[in-house]
Amino acid sequence: MARRLISPCQGCGLLNAGFLGVFSSSHYQRLPLSSSSRSSPGKNCSANRANLRKEASHWTSSASSLSLHSLKLVNKRTTCCVATEPPPAATEEPEMDLPKEIFLKDYKKPDYLFDAVDLQFKLGEEKTIVTSKIAVSPGTEGNSSPLALHGCDLKLLSVKVNGKDLKSEEYTVDSRRLIVSRPPAGIFNLEIITEIYPQLNTSLEGLYKSTGNFSTQCEAEGFRKITYFQDRPDVMAKYTCRIEADKTLYPVLLSNGNLVEQGDLEGGKHYALWEDPFKKPSYLFALVAGQLECREDSFITCSGRKVTLRIWTPGQDLAKTAHAMYSLKAAMKWDEEVFGLEYDLDLFNIVVVPDFNMGAMENKSLNIFQSRLVLASPETATDGDYAAILGVIGHEYFHNWTGNRVTCRDWFQLTLKEGLTVFRDQEFSSDLGCRTVKRIADVSKLRTYQFPQDAGPMAHPIRPHSYIKMDNFYTVTVRFCFLPISFQIPINMHAFFHEHQPSCHLSRVYEKGAEVVRMYKTMFGASGFRKGMDLYFQRHDGQAVTCEDFYAAMCDANNAQLPNFLQWYSQAGTPTVKVTSSYDASSHTFSLKFSQEVPPTPGQPAKEPMFIPVAIGLVDSSGKDMPLTSIYSDGILQAITSEDQSVFTTVLRFNKKEEEFIFNNIPEKPVPSLLRGYSAPIRLDSDLTESDLFFLLANDSDEFNRWEAGQLLARKLMLSLVADFQQQQTLSLNPKFVDGLRTILRNTSLDKEFIAKAITLPGQGEIMDMMPVADPDAVHAVRTFIKKELALQLKDDLLATVTSNRSSEAYTFDHDSMARRALKNTCLAYLASLNEPDTTELALNEYKSATNMTEQFSALAALSQNPGQVRDDALLDFYNKWQHDYLVVSKWFALQATSDIPGNVANVQKLLAHPAFDMRNPNKVYSLIGGFCGSPVNFHAKDGSGYKFLGEVVLQLDKINPQVASRMVSAFSRWRRYDETRQALAKAQLEMIVSANGLSENVYEIATKSLAA
Missing domain, CATH: 2.60.40.1840 (Aminopeptidase N, middle-beta domain)
Structure with a gap:
């Protein structure tokens, strides 16, 4: 009987719950540690194997309690991984002090293929038993390699090959792998039983329990937290899944594919058996169990099949799912009409989960979404929320073909599915709304998130050459999930992402990847692009492929050659033309x-x-x-x-x-x-004069370039005034610039949302990115000056626009209504910036009389620009009204966090202790902590208080959820862009983070690469 030391991952919850102890291969024995021993957990005990072996020999004969102080962690940086002391016959792990970097060039096909996977889950209140039965075949004829399976945070109960228990000398198990030393030749059956603890899993990866329900998140490498497996995307198999659970506590049992059987069991339990007829990689597996209710509808496909559609959520939120159902049906229809892609099963489920690392996940036929990307009502969601739900519902549905039916060979190819699917959801939203406005929004996002990162220490191509932690290529996609998606007003809500996009990888893989896909359509036209897509699916349906395969399909379908186009996949950096x-x-x-x-x-x-x-x-x-x-x-x-x-x-x-x-x-x-x-x-540097730009602003038939001309003029003006400010000269506004915006504002032939975007100034981060040394104080002062001067000189026009765009009609989600509200709210924010009695009263009246969240929250944001009693009273009133709705409260957190009011770090620190804040909920972390980093003047405060605040929070978060922590630490990634004083303060925080014992690989990768720049 071999016992193993388990040193749990930070964030898995085992440590904080006191479940650190000795595990036996036949039973679990809890040996609680003293509180002092929890302060310095050893996360990769393989680095300390010699020390552990002495302790293990003692534990074998005597189950005594353990203090990790007995581990001599001298000059060793420990990294996050469950470590297990192997059975006596196990091979010693090599000593590893630092995380391993994975390289694209080292890709090797799997030694074994999995043809069919049968999973059985027995969900319990303290533990869950997982049985996996896998039909295995050799990857190549005559293969005799050991079978290596990934695993993390697992208690192994048994391993069988062809129905026979393996002896201890026939396999080895360590902190990351289970290795079957000599698998049988040819096809064989593998059965593995593991024990896991979803209730203690705060990392929200693998199977975890949140708000009373079980849920999974397996992309990219979460499946290995459920069972031992070849957890890589090029291992595709057909899955069946049987779930057993208490019927009262978990009446709804969901997994991928079609429900083929269900029934009652003894002891008040029940079961459901699901079968997915399509091959998929492990990252697309999903399971949900809990007390949920559904909105049901149906869709008739182009071939006449009826598909049942269900959106599952806690009962109190069911009324807020109507827009999501509309979005799903619209996406299914659009994909048929534009790309000829029909849904391939009889059932499509969406489940709403409040605690979720990703914004949403495209698991085959069982999409899982963070709550705010599904739930919407006019009273609680803004136009931005409604639009984001439309786009994200579409995005995840579109993955059924671009990602699920054809998936990635390896994770370096992530842009193959994400870049393509982002492009598809952008086109979907453009067709259902205003194409120009959508294009402006997407390009602004690209410049805000991707351009600065492409010029920073984390720069890499859309297909990276290496990584340490695959999770760092994800965020809750910026497109999908960081600050609440409701900020449409020209105050600095999005600055955080301009300078500190919380996953510097994502914007390249997703957003820039979408631009690379768009270039194919630009060159080949809509019909040529469709021909390329058709050939891509014809060649690769059911396969795991590479970016070269997509490129070849596009070129071959159009009989074209694109010399050096593949450089977009292999070269980092933004070209300057x-x-x-x-x-x-x-x-x-x-x-x-x-x-x-x-x-x-x-x-x-x-x-x-x-x-x-x-x-x-x-x-x-x-x-x-x-x-x-x-x-x-x-x-x-x-x-x-x-x-x-x-x-x-x-x-x-x-x-x-x-x-x-x-x-x-x-x-x-x-x-x-x-x-x-x-x-x-690209970045474009032309010889267009100021007169040329004003001419294009007034006349260009391409509305995007018309907007772009105005932005170029605004950037030049702001940079000029920043120089004046730094030299302590008097600031003045160019009258031609004011006249140009006045002309746009009065042009009734233009789309109102286009006008709103055209009169909005570039963000502070965008201007800082154009400076040799970023000066947040000067840029903030200049932008504030321009905004107030414009409000003063255009006051009559702005007032008239607010008045003429009021409406007493009930809320509707359509482009004309959204455009009207966007223009009204933009003008209101300008007026409120004056902080005059009449404009403050105007904003207060708009807040009180608003009948929908779009106008109410925009009025609140306008009021919140100026410190004082009116602001404080309005914020308190808003919280008292909406404290029961956690999604609205997240907006409230973000609005205060992003404030440019001096010394706001103290207020944010107080909000960390607010009863509505929960560090375990990613959405609230992004809203409050991520939001705080969106205020350049406060995050980059000269005294370093903003940096110190984030450094402390990152270490706290890393113990709970390393993925979220790594997204927050990326706010430091461009620390060298600032003056020497700020550089020293930021560097000190990064060094403090890196030196912390027990640091996760997620945070370690971002922090060390930032320091090394």
């Missing part, structure tokens, strides 16, 4: 000279030219697009045609270090409209 223009009146030609440079990034000092599609139009002096007939490039004259119709926009394929394009038959000097629709994820 410089453009100069010249007009030759004698030959009626217009020349554009392009040059590109990709800046050096960690590990990639030298870069090759990228393939960059540049959509372009030429605007004449009357503000009209010029017809484009032919272009001369690379020694070849090419006609620009489109089925005998005039062409006003064409796409230049720029793939060299330098290249010139000459347009023919141009009767007058034009103003070029460059990079229309933002056709490539």
Whole structure:
């Protein structure tokens, strides 16, 4: 009988619950530790094997209590992993002081394939027994390699091969693996029984219990916390799952696929048997058990099949699921119409979970969502919430084909499924709303999150070359889940993500990945892109594939070659493209000279030219697009045609270090409209003058570029005023800029939401990112000055806009209504910034008279810009009204956390002790702690108080949920962008974090890479 020392993962809950002790292969014996021994847990005991072996010999003969002070952890950095003392025949683990880095170049096909997986769960109040029966076949003929299975936080009860218990010398088990030394030749059956403790699992990975219900999160590497398995995406199998549980406590039992059997058992228990007929990797497995109620509907597919749709949630929230059901049905219809993709099962379930690391998860036929991405009512959710629910419901449903039916060979290929599916959900939302406004929002997000990170210490391509902890490539996707998705007002709610996007990996893998996919559509057109998608599914349905496979399908379907396009997958950094223009009146030609440079990034000092599609139009002096007939490039004259119709926009394929394009038959000097629709994820540096930009702001037919011209003018103005502020000069506003915004504001032909975005100033982080040394105090002061000056000079227009956009009609979620509210709220925020009695009273009246959360919360945010009794009273009133709704309370936390009011760190520290705050709930952590980092002047306070606050919180969080902690520590990743004083203060916090004993691999990876920059 072999006993094993279990040193639990930080966050699994075993340590804090006192369940650290000796585990036997035949029974569990709890040996509680003293409180002092819990203060320095050893997380990777393999690094201390010599010390542990002496203790283990004593435990074998005497089950005495243990103090970890007996472990001599001298000069060893311990990392998060359950460590087990192997049975006597086990092979000694190599000593590991530091986490292991995984490299793409080391990919190897699995030695064994899993053809079928039968899982059985016996859910209990103290423990859960998991039995897995796997049909195993060799990956290659004649393979005799050991079978290595991943595992974490598991108590192994038994291992059988072909029905026979393995002897201790026939397998080894350690903190990360179960290895069957000599598997049988050919096909065989493997049965493993494990014991797990979901109630103590605060990491929210694997199987865990939250608010009384069981739930799972297996992407990327959570399945190994359920049972020993080849937990990698290229091992695809058909699954069945039998769940047994108390019928009273857990009346609803859900898993993947179709429900094939259910019934009652003795002792007040019941069971459900689920079968998924499609192969899937382990990360797509899901289980939910609890007291839930459902909204049920149905969808008739294009082939006439009826699909039952169910959204499960606690009963009190059921009324808030109507919009999610509408979104699901809209997504199913859109995917059929646009891509010809039909749902493939008879049932589709969505489950709402309040405690969830991801924003949502696309498990086959059983999607699991964080509450705020499903639940919505006009009284409690904003237009932003409604729009996000539409997009995320669509995103997870679209994964059924782009991610589930065709999945990733390895996790380095994550952008293959996520970049493609983000692109698909962006197109879905664009088709159901305003395409220009959606494009502006997506590009703003890309620039806010991805561009700064691509210039920082965590820069990597959309397909990384290495990682330490795969979880760090995820967030609750920024797109999906950090600050409440409701902030549509021009106060600095999103600054946190501009400077400190909580997972520097995600925006590259997801958002930049989507831009790379979009470039295929830009070059091949909608029909060409559809042909490429069709070929991709035809070739790879049911397979785990690579980014090259998608590239090949696109090129082959369109009989095209895209030289150096694959550089987008392998090179980090944002290309900078410089453009100069010249007009030759004698030959009626217009020349554009392009040059590109990709800046050096960690590990990639030298870069090759990228393939960059540049959509372009030429605007004449009357503000009209010029017809484009032919272009001369690379020694070849090419006609620009489109089925005998005039062409006003064409796409230049720029793939060299330098290249010139000459347009023919141009009767007058034009103003070029460059990079229309933002056709490539680059930084553009052109020779457009200020006059050109004002001209494009007034006349460009491409609305994205019209908005872009205004943003360029605003950025130049802000940078100029920052320089004046730093030199203590008097600030003044360019009258032409004010007039330009006034013209936009008064233009009734423009979409109202477009106007709202066009008059919104760039964020503080965006401006700091353009400075050699970021100065948060100067940028904040300048942005505040411009905002108040605009409010003062445009006051009459702003007041008129607020008045004309009020409505007494009931709330509706449609573009016109959302656009009206967005414009009204933007103008109200400008007016409230004046902090004058009449404008404050206006905002207060809007707050009190609001009939929906969009207008009420926007009015509250407008009032909250200015410290004082009115602000305090409004915040208290809002909390008292909505304290029963945890999603609304999260908004309330975030609004206070992101405040630029001086010294706000003290208020945020008090809010940590608020009865409504829970450090174990990711959404509240993102709202309060992540939100605080969204205030540059407070997070980057000169005295270092913001840095100290975050450093302390990160260490506290790491013991509860390492994934969430790693997202928070990424706020430090660009610490070298600031002055020397701030650098020293931030560096000290990073060094403090790295030196902490028991640090998780998640936090360690982000913190050490930030320090090494």
